Amino acid sequence: MTEVAQQETQKEVDLTAANQILDKYQDMHGALMPVLQDIQEAYGFIPEETVHLAAERLNVYASQIYGVLTFYAQFHLEPRGKYIMRVCMGTACHVKGASRIAETLKDRLGIAHAETTPDLKFTAEYVACIGACGMAPVIMVNDGTYGSMTVQKMDEVIAKYKNMD
Ligand code: FES
Structure with missing residues (x-):
């Protein structure tokens, strides 16, 4: 995908769904994996903005989340086709x-x-x-x-x- 298309996609990220997912798992211990799975399900990939939102709300470093995302092949950091x-x-x-x-x-x-x-x-x-x-x-x-x-x-x-x- 082109850089412009990527920027376009990133500009349009609506965090409502990510916030709802984080609300759902708010008090759950070890919620990171299900949160990321649900975010990917909702967006088709893991937008960068949702990583920062999840880091803030789950009180973990964004770098920890990126560590998980790059370790598991199931997660995608870039938009994928339908x-x-x-x-x-x-x-x-x-x-x-x-x-x-x-x-x-x-x-x-x-x-x-x-x-x-x-x-x-x-x-x-x-x-x-x-x-x-x-x-x-x-x-x-x-x-x-x-x-x-x-x-x-x-x-x-x-x-x-x-x-x-
Ligand atoms: S090599 Fe087995 S399905 Fe292609």
């Missing part, structure tokens, strides 16, 4: 042309691993085997699995999600 396009790069998929599938994604949407389109619709992720080797090469879009992928099928899948809200 549709996460996971391209399997495991051995079976690699042998059957996963790199061509990843290149198609890059060509059509302009995103490589861990990149998000400026409209926040798509994020690309290259992942290890997702356990569907019999259908290699495989991609996942959020919870949906698509097997025996070709460039043409990639175009169809991309078009399908482009046309969805």
Whole structure:
């Protein structure tokens, strides 16, 4: 995502939801993890402003929160797309042309691993085997699995999600 798009997103952060989450866990011991999970659920990622708000309200250092956020892969500090396009790069998929599938994604949407389109619709992720080797090469879009992928099928899948809200 571009720096400008990031700045735009950061400008728009409304802390109402984060405050409600912090209210909910106010008197709970060890609330940091559930607070961060709920914030990510509400915002789709952990905006910087919510880290500072949580630090203030939970009486911990922001650096401690960043330590947790960078330790656990489940947390994301940057906005992510509504549709996460996971391209399997495991051995079976690699042998059957996963790199061509990843290149198609890059060509059509302009995103490589861990990149998000400026409209926040798509994020690309290259992942290890997702356990569907019999259908290699495989991609996942959020919870949906698509097997025996070709460039043409990639175009169809991309078009399908482009046309969805
Ligand atoms: S290697 Fe891709 S699903 Fe197993």
